[in-house]
């Protein structure tokens with residue numbers, strides 16, 4: 152399945168322990184070198200932070216992958232990609248212009264390698280102003296429910312002018328203030344106009360939507376969709392707003408929130424979004440964004456059955472927290488090369 156070059160690897164990036172990664176790379180190299188051509192493994196090069204490699208490449212994933220003939224090899228982002236591998240697939244979640252450039256050049260030189268996902272497509276999700284654009288353009292009003300985006304406003308002005316800008320845009324308090332850069336998770340909730348002046352632009356201000364304290368994490372891996380419930384921020388009593396002045400900061404709230412799948416919840420709050428709605432949403436976003444690995448954070452407006460909002464999307468989210476991710480992910484990786492194989496002219500001519 153591999154295509155020229157040689158398998159290598161090393162220090163994936165600054166945070167990766169060189170010794171540990173080098174050891175992995177050597178083991179991987181021997182394995183591939185010894186494999187007979189026909190039985191060669193599917194080689195997946197990965198460029199991830201050490202935190203991500205730990206949460207994603209868990210022993211249960213590596214073990215199942217090995218059984219299915221998939222080999223994960225650390226990429227050394229300081230060496231030319233073409234000197235490493237050869238890879239069938241490159242899996243990555245690193246930011247930075249240099250890396251993006253390297254990867255784009257590699258994609259041009261090696262169109263036979265599947266890069267998950269193209270850096271240009273990922274960029275769309277790295278900025279909270281562009282992140283939800285496609286969702287707001289979709290008209291999913293007749294698909295077993297309605298999906299929209301909370302009213303939001305991008306602000307990059309002097310903080311003292313935020314209250315007026317919010318008023319002009321017709322946004323209602325309270326507002327969730329989110330750093331423009333999606334990588335930053337320093338969120339806060341502003342209850343009153345004065346607290347808006349304490350925020351630090353550039354920001355996206357989003358209307359807070361009551362949703363009964365439960366959020367749906369919709370994980371997408373190619374064509375597969377899995378949903379889990381997570382605890383979220385509780386409802387805000389609008390009648391109580393005058394007593395709730397100030398900025399309430401909640402950094403990293405999403406990661407800190409526990410899984411709510413087994414909790415004893417109000418069934419109206421806990422009911423998962425309808426499957427057909429998720430199927431259409433995922434299919435459309437995959438197509439429009441050109442991404443295969445992402446998640447959608449969805450909430451149901453409290454007191455409704457079918458009014459949903461997408462509040463966040465993340466590239467290559469924490470799949471380690473998705474039940475059965477090792478099966479879903481390995482099947483997905485294998486499906487990519489099967490699709491590629493079917494596309495080859497020699498294969499079609501055999502089919503006659």
Ligand SMILES: Nc1ncnc2c1ncn2[C@@H]1O[C@H](COP(=O)(O)OP(=O)(O)OP(=O)(O)O)[C@@H](O)[C@H]1O
Pocket residue numbers: 301327329333335336337338357358359360361362366382383384403404405406448462463465
């Ligand atoms: N518009 C909103 N209405 C109600 N609650 C919201 C809204 N936006 C965010 N929240 C709450 O704040 C949490 C964090 O918001 P968001 O998901 O946008 O941040 P994030 O830091 O990008 O999260 P992640 O770790 O998923 O990337 C959500 O999980 C939800 O509990």
Ligand SMILES: O=P(O)(O)O[C@H]1[C@H](OP(=O)(O)O)[C@@H](OP(=O)(O)O)[C@@H](O)[C@@H](O)[C@@H]1OP(=O)(O)O
Pocket residue numbers: 202203206207244333334335405406446465467468469470471472
């Ligand atoms: O590990 P990473 O750095 O990619 O962190 C991601 C984190 O995954 P982790 O759970 O593996 O930490 C995700 O958690 P889930 O909500 O999907 O569980 C989510 O918070 C992403 O937004 C984070 O990506 P970032 O926005 O910071 O790039």
Ligand SMILES: [Mg+2]
Pocket residue numbers: 405448463464
């Ligand atoms: Mg989120």
Ligand SMILES: [Mg+2]
Pocket residue numbers: 333463464465
């Ligand atoms: Mg996010």
